[in-house]
Amino acid sequence: MCRAATRRVRRRSSSSRHRRRPDVQDASTTLRLSSARKTSAGSSPRNPLCTFGGSSRGPGTGVAPRSWFSEVKSAFVRDQAPDSEKCLVFGDLLTGPARNWCRHLSRSTRSDGKGLAKSFQIQYCGRGVSVARQYYHARKRSDESPLEYLYRLNVDGLRAQLSITAGSTEARREHVDHFIETLDDRDLANQLALLRIPDADTLEETL
Numbered sequence: 001m002c003r004a005a006t007r008r009v010r011r012r013s014s015s016s017r018h019r020r021r022p023d024v025q026d027a028s029t030t031l032r033l034s035s036a037r038k039t040s041a042g043s044s045p046r047n048p049l050c051t052f053g054g055s056s057r058g059p060g061t062g063v064a065p066r067s068w069f070s071e072v073k074s075a076f077v078r079d080q081a082p083d084s085e086k087c088l089v090f091g092d093l094l095t096g097p098a099r100n101w102c103r104h105l106s107r108s109t110r111s112d113g114k115g116l117a118k119s120f121q122i123q124y125c126g127r128g129v130s131v132a133r134q135y136y137h138a139r140k141r142s143d144e145s146p147l148e149y150l151y152r153l154n155v156d157g158l159r160a161q162l163s164i165t166a167g168s169t170e171a172r173r174e175h176v177d178h179f180i181e182t183l184d185d186r187d188l189a190n191q192l193a194l195l196r197i198p199d200a201d202t203l204e205e206t207l
Contacts, residue, residue: 054098097143
């Protein structure tokens with residue numbers, strides 16, 4: 001009877017150890033994020049260490065890539081985090097398509113703070129591309145909705161000082177045509193083309 005009781009105690013102890021393993025495995029990630037969050041305490045009303053999923057945000061839909069990157073960078077500067085820690089935390093803060101993008105970078109880029117930052121700015125912030133070129137070469141990304149893409153294209157057009165909202169009827173129509181031609185959904189593009197939408201405001205309501 002004593003032997004049976006001893007075996008039951010051992011089984012319970014082994015089961016308890018197995019249940020604790022996920023917490024142990026996640027400890028490094030938890031510590032990294034916890035350390036990074038401390039750097040932002042009291043620094044800004046908005047938490048600079050919110051996650052980023054890869055979309056270019058439209059008005060009122062969240063933090064834009066440039067703002068998100070700027071605030072995370074400021075948090076790292078305040079914390080004086082080592083380069084290796086910055087890369088680990090930065091990767092942890094990416095979700096969805098943005099995390100997949102990061103995983104496809106070379107290992108040397110993922111482990112180099114400056115290289116990782118430059119790659120992010122090129123991918124999501126339009127670094128190294130003129131504002132006009134950025135507008136005319138824009139394409140809808142798979143990680144954003146048609147409405148999110150319209151918001152991004154509107155911003156690119158305004159930054160390039162194009163008359164996309166207050167210009168001539170022809171200029172406003174050309175902006176709509178550019179949006180339709182650069183969609184990745186041809187069925188939607190064909191439907192919108194048939195509607196002869198005159199401007200971006202009408203297009204937004206349609207979407």
